[in-house]
């Protein structure tokens with residue numbers, strides 16, 4: 001199994017596994033990642049993937065990819081394909097160990113008959129409403145179904161007729177016979193099988209009864225000889241049922257261990273809601289760069305390595321918590337700082353004419369692509385009489401501490417000359433500044449400062465107008481405007497969407513060394529942040545850049561202010 005060097009930190013699950021290996025309970029470690037193919041993978045899944053594959057690789061065991069495909073109404077081939085793409089991209093390889101709960105439908109059905117024969121399951125005809133009423137509540141015990149006392153023979157006959165399609169959808173179910181008075185609601189005769197007439201992506205119309213999650217999941221673990229079945233804390237109350245079923249069926253009994261799910265501020269992690277965002281067109285798709293999905297993050301320019309680092313950093317614990325989005329963004333920044341070549345781009349261009357630079361003339365500055373990594377080589381930056389600078393880098397009436405352009409003020413062009421702003425041209429009607437007329441100091445090329453010349457404090461980025469590549473830039477930001485949507489009582493999460501999460505700048509410019517940048521390539525636009533070439537919307541001759549992340553945590557700064 002080839003896996004990336006995931007640094008799986010010490011955690012309580014590793015301690016359990018260490019003990020199991022030391023005591024001889026297990027000789028090897030087999031884990032699984034069991035997605036339901038009803039949506040795309042998100043960053044929460046990445047936590048589970050890094051844990052399951054990380055454990056397997058740490059102990060030189062195996063991790064299975066198992067599609068938990070027991071609900072054909074919501075599951076689609078598109079999701080199966082996307083899950084595999086994302087898992088491979090994240091760097092994990094399940095080798096030959098790809099399985100499907102649907103591969104086990106025949107075995108699961110045989111298990112169901114076995115329970116019936118043992119008198120441990122029965123066919124129940126209560127309506128869903130009655131069943132809910134009979135179930136009781138957390139404070140009141142449930143009532144036994146009148147069908148609970150059916151004979152084994154009658155139950156077996158009814159189950160076989162359910163399977164052969166004799167009964168209407170929803171008219172009957174198979175239930176485990178456990179304890180209607182149990183304080184654990186999951187043990188109050190849970191449903192094991194239901195009638196559902198839906199074509200399955202893999203088994204077609206072979207089946208008109210489908211196993212419930214709790215019946216399929218643990219039994220699939222058992223069939224695959226999973227040693228440690230890791231799931232999130234919500235399933236703690238299901239563990240007694242998991243254990244009961246393995247014991248009742250007298251089959252191999254994996255150990256279920258629960259860990260805290262990942263929650264992140266400023267985003268959503270429920271697949272149902274993410275699907276709504278897609279279907280209601282609040283986002284452009286599952287891979288919209290604002291989505292917490294792996295495909296969205298990839299398109300946004302987050303690398304697999306950054307996401308793995310994040311999963312290592314947050315660790316694995318037993319109590320639910322919410323991780324700050326800035327932790328993920330910091331991992332992305334640290335990664336991109338090392339791997340992203342530098343470039344200059346101007347997002348809100350303001351034209352500057354260097355009046356003392358000859359028309360038609362141009363020169364080139366040759367500079368490093370990366371300040372710390374010489375292996376990335378050099379790039380060439382042309383300079384000429386007309387350039388663009390960032391609109392923000394000019395103020396008509398700047399305060400003293402504004403070390404950029406203003407009337408009469410000097411600034412250094414990054415890698416280039418010192419220029420002075422002599423004249424400000426405005427649109428006569430709107431009053432908007434349309435151009436600056438500046439002069440350059442020919443003695444100050446490439447950081448040079450002649451003796452006795454006054455230093456300038458500010459350095460700004462720029463591009464040569466004649467050489468720059470026009471591009472579109474999308475300034476993506478966090479999906480939600482609030483950190484914790486659950487705390488916003490009574491407000492629909494749609495009201496909490498960050499309206500400024502996608503600002504499109506159709507007329508930005510980048511330096512010409514980026515003209516042939518490949519889809520997915522990431523760059524640091526100096527002073528601005530990290531940007532990635534959009535792999536969907538870029539076309540030959542028209543690059544679209546997505547902002548991956550700003551240079552610093554601007555949200556923390558906003559919060560302080």
Ligand code: ATP
Pocket residue numbers: 033034035036037038043044045047048068230231232260261262263269271
């Ligand atoms: P649902 O079951 O509601 O469709 P799910 O998020 O549980 O949604 P699955 O496809 O069943 O989705 O999840 C696959 C695996 O990923 C499960 O083992 C689950 O425990 C794990 N997982 C899902 N969400 C998170 C999360 N936020 N943090 C950690 N693990 C998660």
Ligand code: MG
Pocket residue numbers: 036
């Ligand atoms: Mg699930």
